[in-house]
Amino acid sequence: MPRILTGITPSGTLHIGNYFGAMRPAIELQAGGDAFYFIADYHSMTSITDAKERLAYTQGIALDWLACGIDPAKAVFWRQSDVPEVCELTWLIGSLTPMGLLERAHSYKDKVAKGISPNFGLFAYPVLMAADILLYDTNVVPVGKDQKQHLEMTRDIAIKFNQTYGEGTFVVPEEKIQEDVSVIPGLDGQKMSKSYGNTIEIFGDEKALRKKIMGIVMDSRTPAEPKSDAEKNLAVQLLKHVAPAEVALDLENRLRAGGLGYGDLKKALFEHYWNYFAPYRVKRAELVANPDYVEQVLRDGADRARAVASKVMTRARKACGLR
Ligand code: ADP
Ligand code: TRP
Secondary structure, eight states, X not given: OOXXXXXXXXXXXXXXXXXXXXXXXXXXXXXXXXEEEEEOTTGGGGTOOOHXXXXXXXXXXXXXXXXXXXXXXXXXXXXXXXXXXXXHHHHXXXXXXXXXXXXXXXXXXHHHHTTOOOOHHHHHHHHHHHHHHHTTXXXXXXXXXXXXXXXXXXXXXXXXXXXXXXXXXXXXXXXXXXXXXXOOBOTTSSBOOGGXXXXXXXXXXXXXXXXXXXXXXXXXXXXXXXXXXXXXXXXXXXXXXXXXXXXXXXXXXXXXXXXXXXXXXXXXXXXXXXXXXXHHHHHHHHHHTOHHHHHHHHHHHHHHHHHHHHHHHHXXXXXXXXX
């Protein structure tokens, strides 16, 4: 069975763009592989400097993922910092990583262009990510398009290490870029993203979320007017994700024909969204009431992850003459 690995950075509250774009595909992959999923708390250090905030996001993301369907019997789920060998491996592979490779990283260049004053962690981010992947003999890494370059860098680093210190030291991973997952639009029609403040959270307060959805701005056409561009309507697009296909299509057709008001359409969107996540809310509430269980899942996950990591570390240390 191929080992599938991916990391989730705890840098904010998860929204339905994250759910449909990243979480649901990863949860579905649990059935077909040896799934290794971790909370990338070390990676959050380049963007968050508040200790309480980091802990809260890490805890929140653990709850969210378990509530949405990570099954600890199928997937190994852990906190990155519980297996600190990843930092040791970062040094081993970082010492072979050319500056030029890191200087070409889009995510780094974008952040610098935005005026963020770069530090070593931000520059070394792709090396830590490569270590995450190589430490667990990963075969496949499912990620969004924005991570494609990081995956290419990981392959380059693995190949160079193998050439320098011995073929077979690291498994060279394959990327699995999720092109088919459509970009979920946010409340303003742009890509839903926590950086744009246009999110619909997966979990949150009912009243506040209803208000957000009812507040989506639409045009000034009257309810009676037929809308030939119904498929472009934001609520219609979101409904396709949260409502059964025939219900979403029926609402789209009614909008196109005229007679369905935007208020009613948004109400339908809210109801379907709220119902879609209802079972996950129940599960999450159970988990919140049981923090020891959640901690135990993460610790067991770390033990299982470490069992693999220590074998790979032994191989890597030996290969480069450290032992
Ligand atoms: P954000 O843009 O809110 O900061 P992240 O960059 O942390 O989100 O994304 C985490 C994961 O969720 C990535 O795999 C990304 O591809 C996916 N994702 C984020 N926003 C969307 C979206 N609007 N539609 C589809 N997938 C998304
Ligand atoms: N950098 C990834 C992101 O921001 C998170 C991540 C860290 C990751 N380490 C990883 C993803 C290893 C895949 C594999 O989304």
